[in-house]
Amino acid sequence: MAFVLQVDFKMNGPFGDEMATEFSGLAHSINEEEGFIWKIWTESPETNVAGGIYIFETKETAENYLDMHSKRLAGFGITEVNANILSINSKLTEITNGPVK
Incomplete structure (x- = not known):
């Protein structure tokens, strides 16, 4: 069974293409984390x-x-992190085309 980790936090940028450029090294390093399958990056500049x-x-x-x-x-000064870890219902996720088996 796979698990979802949802994370969000306040950040003053960068966003969009600038975020993609500045955080690409971080994105590559996440691929090396134990047990990691995939990530969708989320942002709201507004x-x-x-x-x-x-x-x-x-x-x-x-x-x-x-x-x-x-x-x-926390090293970047971000100390308020909202996070949830949830199990995935694989049978229903498969019906709705989720990329998790």
């Missing part, structure tokens, strides 16, 4: 919110990543 939807192989790997990521964000 409300200064950024984050992502991640899929991890196990709840433990999602928790480990969240712990590490929260510490990394």
